[in-house]
Amino acid sequence: MASLFSFRQTYRYLQRQAHEQPVIFYSVVIGLIGPLMVITVPPIRKSLGYKNSEPIPTSYPVPNRPRRPVQGYEDE
Numbered sequence: 001m002a003s004l005f006s007f008r009q010t011y012r013y014l015q016r017q018a019h020e021q022p023v024i025f026y027s028v029v030i031g032l033i034g035p036l037m038v039i040t041v042p043p044i045r046k047s048l049g050y051k052n053s054e055p056i057p058t059s060y061p062v063p064n065r066p067r068r069p070v071q072g073y074e075d076e
Helices: 002-020 022-047
Strands: none
């Protein structure tokens, strides 16, 4: 019975805070949802068939041939 009473008090407190200070209340709610979404969203995306994209290249691909020396452009 004590846990039910405690739950009611907590629920009433949260209702009061949502009414009197909605910005703080909803900021806390959104802040608590963030870590939960890190755990739940990837499995849901995988089950819906989402495939990760290819990683972005981090360097320019070097050609598969010997390099020719640059001539012209005042490099002499």
